[in-house]
Amino acid sequence: MKQDTRQKLIETGARIIHRNGYNNTGIQEILRAADVPKGSFYFYFQSKEDFGLHIIDYFDNVYMQMIGPVISDSKVSPLKRIENVLDFFIGFFAELNFTCGCPIGNLSQEMADLSDEFGKRLEKSIELITGVYLNLLSEAKKTGEIDNDIDISDAAEFILSSWHGALIKMKVCKNTRPLQQHKQFVMKLLSP
Amino acid sequence: MKQDTRQKLIETGARIIHRNGYNNTGIQEILRAADVPKGSFYFYFQSKEDFGLHIIDYFDNVYMQMIGPVISDSKVSPLKRIENVLDFFIGFFAELNFTCGCPIGNLSQEMADLSDEFGKRLEKSIELITGVYLNLLSEAKKTGEIDNDIDISDAAEFILSSWHGALIKMKVCKNTRPLQQHKQFVMKLLSP
Numbered sequence: 001m002k003q004d005t006r007q008k009l010i011e012t013g014a015r016i017i018h019r020n021g022y023n024n025t026g027i028q029e030i031l032r033a034a035d036v037p038k039g040s041f042y043f044y045f046q047s048k049e050d051f052g053l054h055i056i057d058y059f060d061n062v063y064m065q066m067i068g069p070v071i072s073d074s075k076v077s078p079l080k081r082i083e084n085v086l087d088f089f090i091g092f093f094a095e096l097n098f099t100c101g102c103p104i105g106n107l108s109q110e111m112a113d114l115s116d117e118f119g120k121r122l123e124k125s126i127e128l129i130t131g132v133y134l135n136l137l138s139e140a141k142k143t144g145e146i147d148n149d150i151d152i153s154d155a156a157e158f159i160l161s162s163w164h165g166a167l168i169k170m171k172v173c174k175n176t177r178p179l180q181q182h183k184q185f186v187m188k189l190l191s192p
Numbered sequence: 193m194k195q196d197t198r199q200k201l202i203e204t205g206a207r208i209i210h211r212n213g214y215n216n217t218g219i220q221e222i223l224r225a226a227d228v229p230k231g232s233f234y235f236y237f238q239s240k241e242d243f244g245l246h247i248i249d250y251f252d253n254v255y256m257q258m259i260g261p262v263i264s265d266s267k268v269s270p271l272k273r274i275e276n277v278l279d280f281f282i283g284f285f286a287e288l289n290f291t292c293g294c295p296i297g298n299l300s301q302e303m304a305d306l307s308d309e310f311g312k313r314l315e316k317s318i319e320l321i322t323g324v325y326l327n328l329l330s331e332a333k334k335t336g337e338i339d340n341d342i343d344i345s346d347a348a349e350f351i352l353s354s355w356h357g358a359l360i361k362m363k364v365c366k367n368t369r370p371l372q373q374h375k376q377f378v379m380k381l382l383s384p
Contacts, residue, residue: 021302105360109301110213111365113291123364126305158373165357168297171304172315177316181350
């Protein structure tokens with residue numbers, strides 16, 4: 001029961017913060033939306049920052065669950081799996097009506113300058129996602145699917161950071177064009 | 193005198209919002225930092241949103257002033273001028289200790305889902321900056337400096353949006369590596 005309430009607060013907070021931002025979301029708003037009594041927040045979390053850090057764990061887990069089947073689909077070549085990850089999220093954000101963006105990118109932009117704790121935690125999340133691309137690029141390099149001169153560490157970091165930027169543009173222009181452009185240029189960069 | 197106070201509020205607000213975010217910055221904080229009496233804010237601005245929109249005008253003007261000499265330096269080839277714009281801002285953000293990022297990118301991420309007014313205004317800013325790259329790419333295409341198959345509209349949009357993403361990563365890792373990677377990959381993409 002205790003775990004249920006805690007989890008409900010995390011899931012509800014994650015949803016609201018993903019949409020509205022961390023500093024724009026109050027604890028009372030989360031408690032109200034989760035239908036949890038006022039005052040019980042500090043029973044589960046030390047502070048709003050502590051809550052925010054747990055929400056990042058939650059986002060990491062959701063991300064890995066979402067893309068797990070796509071990145072482990074061994075019937076598909078590694079480069080095509082990278083393209084499939086991008087296509088998966090293009091579809092995901094079309095369903096979200098081009099809103100929200102990547103919660104890790106958003107929190108990085110919003111919080112990295114304001115809290116060292118957040119900054120360090122978000123760096124780990126970014127490393128986690130970068131690692132997904134790096135593994136696929138490493139496999140793709142072995143099979144000769146990508147340009148042999150490409151530094152795959154740099155490329156993995158660039159794929160993720162340029163994706164975060166494409167999501168910012170998507171939120172403004174309210175279509176998937178920036179995400180399509182991202183995929184197109186990333187594929188052009190990687191091609192032998 | 194009236195114009196001085198108004199301008200002081202805009203410049204002070206722009207500085208604080210650039211660093212701390214729009215939703216994380218209160219009107220009282222801006223008035224205090226600008227040493228302007230409480231209560232006079234609504235003499236100059238209809239609302240915080242109205243103030244925010246004027247701040248975007250201010251950011252646009254500062255941006256164009258900053259890069260004006262770089263983009264109009266006719267002694268330098270158009271492609272090299274694109275590289276010089278990127279180098280200019282790499283130096284700029286090194287001096288800011290890898291903080292803040294692009295105010296237009298930040299506000300887009302933070303506000304585009306929350307306010308149509310902001311979203312529309314930010315889209316214009318993004319078009320303004322994209323236009324800077326588009327003009328240089330158009331010149332570079334004429335002189336054969338870039339790959340003739342590149343769609344320069346797509347490329348101009350991608351250069352800016354991937355830059356915004358590189359700035360997010362910079363804020364987290366606190367060095368210019370993401371900006372250097374951005375420049376490196378953009379130049380690789382454009383090269384014939």
